[in-house]
Amino acid sequence: xxxxxxxxxxxxxxxxxxxxxxxxxxxxxxxxxxxxxxxxxxxxxxxxxxxxxxxxxxxxxxxxxxxxxxxxxxxxxxxxxxxxxxxxxxxxxxxxxxxxxxxxxxxxxxxxxxxxxxxx
Numbered sequence: 318x319x320x321x322x323x324x325x326x327x328x329x330x331x332x333x334x335x336x337x338x339x340x341x342x343x344x345x346x347x348x349x350x351x352x353x354x355x356x357x358x359x360x361x362x363x364x365x366x367x368x369x370x371x372x373x374x375x376x377x378x379x380x381x382x383x384x385x386x387x388x389x390x391x392x393x394x395x396x397x398x399x400x401x402x403x404x405x406x407x408x409x410x411x412x413x414x415x416x417x418x419x420x421x422x423x424x425x426x427x428x429x430x431x432x433x434x435x436x437x
Contacts, residue, residue, distance in 0.1 A: 326369040363415020378416040
């Protein structure tokens with residue numbers, strides 16, 4: 318199961334990187350607005366990576382914030398794209414919320430397994 322979650326996490330990261338650095342016309346658009354789209358994408362990134370790398374969640378979260386910053390800076394060299402501090406703050410903040418949600422899900426699942434374990 319873990320290998321599938323990790324593969325999905327990396328595919329999602331690649332899709333987000335393409336949407337961030339690719340041609341603006343190929344970027345998916347929704348009714349959420351730019352900040353809403355960023356928030357949704359990066360909360361999912363944080364959640365999936367948080368579930369994929371449970372034992373190293375804090376280190377992966379810190380690395381994600383650094384990589385999100387690099388992605389934003391790389392937009393200086395991507396035609397038609399622009400780097401903005403607001404985008405970095407939304408992206409990094411919602412990724413951290415996603416990691417927090419992953420920790421909560423993990424905690425709930427651990428409690429559920431402990432409560433349903435047979436006592437002997």
